[in-house]
Every structure is written in structure tokens, then in C-alpha cells.
């Protein structure tokens with residue numbers, strides 16, 4: 456058996472989930488391969504720790520609890536290097552408030568609730584005055600032409 460193959464099967468070996476033949480192959484490999492034996496020791500330790508976490512009534516929350524523990528460790532690490540709370544929490548909140556204020560402000564001055572970059576706003580601010588000019592001027596020209604014709 457190759458070391459790589461063994462590493463894949465090791466967790467099942469430690470749980471005793473392998474067929475007898477493979478269980479024996481892994482055991483024999485571990486007797487002759489120091490690297491794999493050391494790896495097996497590490498994995499056994501890890502499984503031992505996980506085993507302590509297990510208890511029948513909390514099985515669904517098992518991973519949540521492990522995750523929480525890992526996050527606590529991360530938080531401690533972050534405290535060491537210094538991680539300002541506002542960057543992680545207040546900044547997104549502030550951003551949301553600014554966004555809301557922007558939308559609210561948009562409503563307040565009677566603009567339609569469209570972002571400033573939208574084609575609709577472009578049309579309203581740039582195109583409509585232009586169209587108004589187009590509409591009034593030809594009308595006047597038209598009327599003048601009518602008068603001239605008579």
C-alpha cells in the first residue's frame with residue numbers, strides 16, 4: 456500500500472471502519488513506515504479531542520460548537536494584532552445608513568427612486584429639456600410659416 460493511499464484510509468482505519476483485509480494492510484504499513492506512524496498518531500490525537508466533544512444530545516450542534524471554539528481562538532489572535540471593532544461591524548452599518556440616507560434623501564427632494572446613474576434619471580435631466588426645446592421651437596416655426604403662407 457502506498458503512503459498516499461494509507462493517508463486516505465487512515466481515518467477509517469482508526470475508526471475501525473475498514474474491511475478486515477485493509478485494516479490489516481494499514482496496520483502492517485504503520486509498523487514499517489515511520490512517517491505514516493507519526494501521521495497516524497497525530498490523527499488519533501485529533502480524533503481523541505473530537506471524541507471528547509461528542510455527546511448524544513448535542514450531536515447536531517457538534518460542529519457549531521467546534522466552530523465557535525475556533526472562532527474564539529481567532530478572536531484572541533486578532534486582539535493581539537489589534538482589530539478595531541468599527542472596521543468589522545460599524546463600517547458596514549455606517550455604509551448601510553449612508554445608503555438609506557441617500558435613498559431617503561432622493562425621495563425627499565421629489566426625485567423618482569432611481570439611482571443617479573440610471574438611464575431614467577439621465578433622460579429626465581438631460582434629454583427632456585432637450586425634447587422640450589425641440590417641441591416648442593418647431594411649433595413656433597410652424598405657426599410663423601402658417602402666418603407667412605397666408
Ligand SMILES: [Zn+2]
Nearest residue numbers: 458488490491
Ligand atoms: Zn507510509
